[in-house]
Amino acid sequence: MLTSLLARTSGALLCLTFFVVAMASSLVFGNIPVSLDMLIASCLDYDPGSLEHLVIRTERFSRTVTALIVGAGLAIAGVLMQTLTRNPLASPGILGVNAGAMFFVVVGATLFSLTSPSELVWAAFTGAATAAFLVYFLGQEAGRGISPVRTVLAGVAVTALFVSFAQGLLILNQNRFESILFWLAGSVSGRELATIVPLLPGFGLALLVALLLSRQLNLLGLDDEVIRGLGLRVGQIRLLVGLTVIVLAGTSVAMAGLIGFVGLIVxxxxxxxxxxxxxxxxxxxxxxxxxxLLAADTVARMIIPPQEVPVGVMTALLGTPLFLYLARQVRQLS
Incomplete structure (x- = not known):
């Protein structure tokens, strides 16, 4: 762990370097390979007659932006959930928040013919809030408050419930199956930049709120009486954190579907x-x-070309071993 300011700053710069490399790789690699020179040229001197320029501008740029937003949003939502519940296993994917959002997205798309993320995001918010309430209610242990083990079990049950409902609804409505399939598997492809832009103000506000709450979040690990003694309103802070998680997770699901484990791993x-x-x-x-998420998506499109593996599958392969390890640690401590 880095402790000094200099070490943390150096670590942050290294992480930023990896981020820039991952973003460049997302724009360069794929079924149609693109050189760095071609990438720079497409940004500075766009040629609509060039296939490479067209691929970068119309498909890969929006895909990269989607992966960037969804990865950051799910990661921050995971931090907030782990802090709020004091549970190292908490994340939007594990506790059913993503599954709830996804089910309501499927309902909106199949029953109400909603199509764009700006329309589906409200359904995702409703589903995320519903799932969060169910898990919170089911995770309570009489006389002891929220139990980490009960919360995880409740999250698994709620996830299975909403995923089953979504699959059943799609079976009854075969005509919408193809257009909704990527929400079940998790994918950052096929999103047009024009459909992403309307989601950015709310998403950016949620990120800002999370950052502004950083000092209060440092205190949430203390007992509630101690926090109140410091003059903080615990209930209001937790409500605000919960709403922020719902916005971040709901927006991510509306944009990219059911992508798990990012909020747990990161x-x-x-x-x-x-x-x-x-x-x-x-x-x-x-x-x-x-x-x-940028790196996972880049690898996913290169494993079995010209086919692409859904990025949700890649994050599951990365996250499942870590989840099992963390679950074992929690069980030993309980």
Whole structure:
């Protein structure tokens, strides 16, 4: 773990370097290879007659932006959930928040013919809030408050419930299956930049709120009586954090579907490097989350060309071993 300011600053610069490399790789690699010179030329002197320029501008740029936003959003949502619940296993994917958002997206798309992310995001917010309430209610243990083990079990049950409902709804509506399939698997492809832009103000506001709450988040690990003694309103802070998680997770699902484990992996990576101070943990989690999803998507499109593996499959392959390890650690401590 980096402790001094100089070490943390150096670590942050190194993470930023990896982020830039991952973003450049996302724009360069694919079924149609593009050189760095061609990439720079497409930005400075766009030629609509060039196939490479067209691919970069119309497909890869929006794909890269989507992966960047979704990765950062899920990572910060994971940090907030782990801090809020004091549970190292908490994340939007594990606790069913993503699954709830995804189910309501499927409902909106199949029953109400909603198509663009700016329309579906409201359904995603509703689903994320519903799932969060269910998990919070089911995770309560009489006389002891929220139980980490019960919360995870509740999250698994809620996830299975909403995913089953979504699959059943799609079976009954075969005509919409192809257009909704990528939400079930998780994918950052096929998003037009014009459909992403309307989501950015709300997403940016949620990120800003999370960063502004960094000092208060550092205190949430203390007992509630101690926090109140410091003059903070615990209930209001937790409500604001919960709403921020719903916005971040809901927007991510509306943009890219069911991508799991980013919110679980990245907070532990960032915490292991930069410590538990949320003034460092939140921004560095955003950078690492964006880097991870960009790298996973780049690898996913190169494994079995010209076919692409959904990026949700790649994050599951990375996250499942870590989840099992963390679950074992929690069980030993309980």
């Amino acid at each position: 907070p532990h990576m960032a915490r292991g490097i930069f410590g538990t101070d949320h003034r460092w943990l939140l921004p560095m989690s955003a950078i690492l989350g964006a880097t991870l």
